[in-house]
Amino acid sequence: MTIWYTTRERVKRALDSAETARNNTQVDAAIAAASAQIEGLTHRRFYPTVATRYFDWPQQVPSETWRLWLDDDLVSVTTMTSGGTTIPATDYFLEPANVGPPYTRVEIDLDSSSAWASGDTHQRAIAITGVWGYGADTAPAGALDAAVATTTTTTITVTDSALIGVGDVITIDAERMVVTGKAMADTTVNIDAGDALAALASDVGITLSAAPGAPTVDETILIGSERMLVVDVAGLLCTVKRAWDGTVLAIHAGGSDIYAPRTLTVTRGALGTTAATHLDAAPIVRHVPPPLVASMAVAESVNTLLQEGSGYARVVGAEENAREYWGRALAALRGQLYTAHGRKCRKAAI
Secondary structure, rough: OOOOOOOOOHHHHHHOOOOOOOHHHHHHHHHHHHHHHHHHHHHOOOOOOEEEEEEEOOOOOOOOEEEEEEEEEEEEEEEEEEEEEOOOHHHHHOOOOOOOOEEEEEEEOOOOOOOOOOOOOOOOOEEEEEEEOOOOOEEEEEOOOEEEEOOOOOEEEEEHHOOOOOOOOOOOOOEEEEEEEEEEEEEEEEEOOOOOEEEOOOOOOEEEEOOOOOOOOOEEEEEEEEEEEEEEEEOOOEEEEEEEEEOOOOOEEEOOEEEEEEEEEEEEEOOOOOOOOOOOOOOOEOOOHHHHHHHHHHHHHHHHHHHHHHOOOOEEEOHHHOOEEEEEEEHHHHHHHHHHHHHOOOOOOO
């Protein structure tokens, strides 16, 4: 499973590309490539995975007898065993304590009776179960608008489509899901029966029929065949930008249905979690990668798409001054990303 560090919607905004454009496959491929490039550059994964990792003891890297170097970033520990013996959480430290997570090593508390041990063999003598990855930061992303009654359901309905994009990793209760698509759903809110919209760009106020289910700021709504961007909501008055995403102004009568892309297609039980049922109104959070990582994913994706569109023949200048253009700012951004988040070697030998 490929995890992205940005969303389809964010890349399209950077490209000034309408959501209705038929280039989703191309955009998705560029994002996947950019995300893989970020991991190759930094030697890190910037998403959380629940898993068990195994380590030999003693390690080949020379180290103190109480210190275990990790070959993957660690966020938190559920259980830890060494030589078949469980090491209590009170008997070890995750380091560096003052800056982690991510944690890069585990140290036995020298004031405890625990110790690293090889057991019958040194291979896979230590097992650590927990959350692995650079971090597990999240941000609120609305709530479920209907219960998820089975563990095999792959479409869910949410209360706010503006907070979740295609490519996001979302968490509901203890289950993580990857959003792979979005589709329009009836908000159950209509244009008030006493209101109507003219086919005018200046007619931007919609009186809503009810408050529950009302559009939220930054949502793209659909009325008839016209998309609109919600810019403000005050009570039952919704202010929009008309003819959004390349659609055409139209007349809309009172009572017209209002749709929003709140139906999500998801991959269930992602990143080591288990698919489960979820109650209506269960809160949703989305995973937030480091800002520099997200910016790099957008920049690399946009550069790839623009280069593909020109047959990798983009140039600046004219005549004898013409030269190929590969996005000079990307080199600086890559350097900043590696400096801030790149996994460096611990030891070197000549």
